[in-house]
Amino acid sequence: MTSSPPSFSARCLFGQFRPEGSYSSPTDNPEDLRRKAGANRRLFGDELETRLDEVLFASHSHRSATKLALGLEALNRSQQERVLHWAAVAAGTYAEIGYQIATFAPRAFMLLDDGGFDAWVLAGLDAYDRHGGRAAMDLLRDIEGFSAGRNGARPVAKFTDIEARLGRFIQGLAGRPLNLAVGTCAWTDSETIFLPPEQDSLFDAAANRRLYKVQAAILWAQSRFGSFGSASVDLETSLAPWLGKAEEERALIWFAALESVRLEACIAFELSGLATEIAAVRGAWPDSLLPLLPRLFRPQATLSDTLELLPLCLLGGEDAPRLAHAVRFDPAAAQRIRAARILRDMKTVQRAISALKGSSGRSGEHDESLPSLATDAGAYLSLEGEALVLPPEARAAAQSLVQDLGEVPPECLVPAGPGPWQPTEREGGGEDFASDRQADYRYDEWDYRRRAYRKGWCHLFETEVEPGDRAYVAAVRQRHSALIKQIRRRFEMLRGENRMLGRQPEGEEVDLDAVVDAIADRRGGLEPTARLFCRRVRNQRSLAAMFMVDMSGSTKGWVNEAEREALVMLSEAIESLGDAYAIYGFSGWTRTRSDIYRIKRFDEAYDEAVKARIAAVEAKDYTRMGVAIRHLTALLLRQPARHRLLITLSDGRPDDFGDEYRGHYGIEDTRRALQEAREQGVRSYCITIDSHGADYLAHMYGAARFTVLDDVRKLPLKIADIYRRLAS
Numbered sequence: 001m002t003s004s005p006p007s008f009s010a011r012c013l014f015g016q017f018r019p020e021g022s023y024s025s026p027t028d029n030p031e032d033l034r035r036k037a038g039a040n041r042r043l044f045g046d047e048l049e050t051r052l053d054e055v056l057f058a059s060h061s062h063r064s065a066t067k068l069a070l071g072l073e074a075l076n077r078s079q080q081e082r083v084l085h086w087a088a089v090a091a092g093t094y095a096e097i098g099y100q101i102a103t104f105a106p107r108a109f110m111l112l113d114d115g116g117f118d119a120w121v122l123a124g125l126d127a128y129d130r131h132g133g134r135a136a137m138d139l140l141r142d143i144e145g146f147s148a149g150r151n152g153a154r155p156v157a158k159f160t161d162i163e164a165r166l167g168r169f170i171q172g173l174a175g176r177p178l179n180l181a182v183g184t185c186a187w188t189d190s191e192t193i194f195l196p197p198e199q200d201s202l203f204d205a206a207a208n209r210r211l212y213k214v215q216a217a218i219l220w221a222q223s224r225f226g227s228f229g230s231a232s233v234d235l236e237t238s239l240a241p242w243l244g245k246a247e248e249e250r251a252l253i254w255f256a257a258l259e260s261v262r263l264e265a266c267i268a269f270e271l272s273g274l275a276t277e278i279a280a281v282r283g284a285w286p287d288s289l290l291p292l293l294p295r296l297f298r299p300q301a302t303l304s305d306t307l308e309l310l311p312l313c314l315l316g317g318e319d320a321p322r323l324a325h326a327v328r329f330d331p332a333a334a335q336r337i338r339a340a341r342i343l344r345d346m347k348t349v350q351r352a353i354s355a356l357k358g359s360s361g362r363s364g365e366h367d368e369s370l371p372s373l374a375t376d377a378g379a380y381l382s383l384e385g386e387a388l389v390l391p392p393e394a395r396a397a398a399q400s401l402v403q404d405l406g407e408v409p410p411e412c413l414v415p416a417g418p419g420p421w422q423p424t425e426r427e428g429g430g431e432d433f434a435s436d437r438q439a440d441y442r443y444d445e446w447d448y449r450r451r452a453y454r455k456g457w458c459h460l461f462e463t464e465v466e467p468g469d470r471a472y473v474a475a476v477r478q479r480h481s482a483l484i485k486q487i488r489r490r491f492e493m494l495r496g497e498n499r500m501l502g503r504q505p506e507g508e509e510v511d512l513d514a515v516v517d518a519i520a521d522r523r524g525g526l527e528p529t530a531r532l533f534c535r536r537v538r539n540q541r542s543l544a545a546m547f548m549v550d551m552s553g554s555t556k557g558w559v560n561e562a563e564r565e566a567l568v569m570l571s572e573a574i575e576s577l578g579d580a581y582a583i584y585g586f587s588g589w590t591r592t593r594s595d596i597y598r599i600k601r602f603d604e605a606y607d608e609a610v611k612a613r614i615a616a617v618e619a620k621d622y623t624r625m626g627v628a629i630r631h632l633t634a635l636l637l638r639q640p641a642r643h644r645l646l647i648t649l650s651d652g653r654p655d656d657f658g659d660e661y662r663g664h665y666g667i668e669d670t671r672r673a674l675q676e677a678r679e680q681g682v683r684s685y686c687i688t689i690d691s692h693g694a695d696y697l698a699h700m701y702g703a704a705r706f707t708v709l710d711d712v713r714k715l716p717l718k719i720a721d722i723y724r725r726l727a728s
Helices: 008-013 030-040 045-056 066-072 077-093 095-111 114-131 133-141 143-150 159-174 205-224 235-239 248-270 272-282 287-296 303-315 331-359 392-405 472-479 481-492 512-523 558-577 608-615 625-637 664-679 694-701 712-727
Strands: 179-182 192-195 380-383 386-389 441-447 452-464 498-504 533-538 543-550 580-588 594-600 643-650 682-688 706-708
Touching: 045 066, 045 077, 045 095, 066 095, 077 095, 077 114, 095 114, 095 133, 095 143, 114 133, 114 143, 114 272, 114 452, 133 143, 133 205, 143 205, 159 179, 159 192, 159 205, 192 205, 205 248, 205 272, 235 248, 248 272, 248 287, 248 303, 287 303, 441 625, 441 664, 452 625, 472 481, 472 558, 472 608, 481 558, 481 712, 498 512, 543 558, 543 625, 558 580, 558 608, 558 712, 580 625, 594 608, 594 625, 625 643, 625 664, 625 682, 643 712, 664 682, 664 694, 682 694, 682 712, 694 706
Parallel strands: 179 192, 452 594, 543 580, 543 643, 643 682, 682 706
Antiparallel strands: 380 386, 441 452, 498 533, 580 594
16 A cells, blocks of 8 residues: 655654755754854844953953944844954954944945955954054944055045044144145145145055154154254255255255154154154165164264265266155255344243243343253253243243254153153063164064964074083083994984886896886787886985074073084084084064074085074073974075975973963964974974973974973983984
8 A cells, every 4th residue: 555645834844845845954944044144144233232342342442342232233144244243253362353343333334345345354353563553443443445545546645534532642742833735746845734634545545544644743853853954953054055956956955864863863863753653654674774874773863964965865966766655855945934033032031031031030131042941841940059940931042042053951841741752671681672682673473363364473593602601511522432333323324325226228237127117018919018127326415404492481401401412413413414404492582573593505615603592592581482393494495405304302391471472372373383494395393392282283293393391401302313314
């Protein structure tokens, strides 16, 4: 008996019939349907508010997330989830950026697709990494400019949009009112700063707004640091040989470029943060200015230095360099306005002196000399040994005079707060990044939360290890002479030996096996081969090895001693192989101070100098591994070898000062750096004494690319054995 098919209602009841557009999988049930429908529907305002509160609880604004939630409610579910994801990622860097991303997201999705939205967020985070919170906020607000830049249009910043903020910035710098006005280009007459109506020369609108700030700062510095002359230097007379002649334009451009170098150095001495912004806009120094930097790029340089170099630059016939933040210079207009201001300020101060003398019972007569300003804030003057309060108008005029007529005494202008910022000494020694020395290299760092690199995030300094005890290596060789001989014998087995290649078309000997096969082929009716000879060849090793030695503070003691002994024994053994090898140590203190220590370069012999450096290997600071791997990989890739090894000696997981790098962030950055090395043909291996190393090393290096030692005393022999296996 055959059963009839179930009815339509039964099939619907048991889920066997699915009309078009219903849930697709035959295993779905009503609960799955409800879950899928919930995953695709838009989140309501209260749901969004709850999730935003979880993400943005650390925002210093303390603003309610209710308004944000209402703005995001109109987006589709995919866009809502994208905003929540990026707000959480950004809040991990700086909570306020996460808040701003959620605020501007509805407007951003009106102009950008999903990929553009991601790029907008990453650009904002990159701006924060490079230039701080204000730059990030400016970029995130300028969605129209960012969208135009992605579509190939030139991003524009307008003077009218930044005028109010720029005016407050300049008044804070100058300590006296300076007018801002629109001009055909950036220049100043020492009383008014003229700036172009639009800027579109840099890569995004935020950078163009920063260009306004940098140009205004350079123009302010022209008055502050004596670009218009002083009592001892008459600028117009000094420039007279070129003014009014065919060379005038070229001379003024060269003069403005030279002064920009000098003024940037003066600003860096007093306002290091502003100097960093100037350097970011300027970019690399033009080649024509590089020979002049030692003379000009120092806070002690004066207008006289610029005027002495100017004829040399003009005689060379080379065109003046074009700086990104270039400003024009009009000495005639500046001198005329400056002279009028000096006369006006002199009269203001003299009237104040007369009034002060009269109120003190002194004679109304006054001399033509200026009083001396000696105060903690420039609020009073010293007159015949007595401190008298200056009226605000006269005080501003006196300070303006001191700026116009010569150098400002240190006691005259004091920055707000207790004093200028000074780098402090930190535990663990080493030079702080805030010193005058610039980083030798800048490297990106992988942020797994963003799924993107932080551009130029790590500042790396490469230095040579200072020589240590020259008798150390000899003592180690004597103490471990038997072990070194044993390792050397093992290594000698790896050296290239003569090898016989059979079945060659020509050679020194007959290959009997090939001859027998040829006879058999002929008897079988086949065409015999002509490759009947043997040829001897010598195996040529083509291997370069880089040893990356952990010099973090945790290696102090037994570990550091074992590392040095291992390097001695390994070097003695590798010398018998003839492989190219280098040894570098690494340490650091935050992203601004990652140190690489040269112990032995590839092109160096294993001589007394290298041995003295091995003896000086010692514990330093922290273990920021990603940047060290990227730098040493770059050095390794320069070697003309078919095989390249990067072997790390470490006592623990990636770590650094502060909470950000330690933990998952550092492991993921190191893993990405190793992946980059592997993609470029570099094999990596790690030897560690961290008993918990197996928990994270398999994730970073791979299951078969690391060794965990239970006893640090095994390190010297173990590393030699591992190298022998890797190099064979």
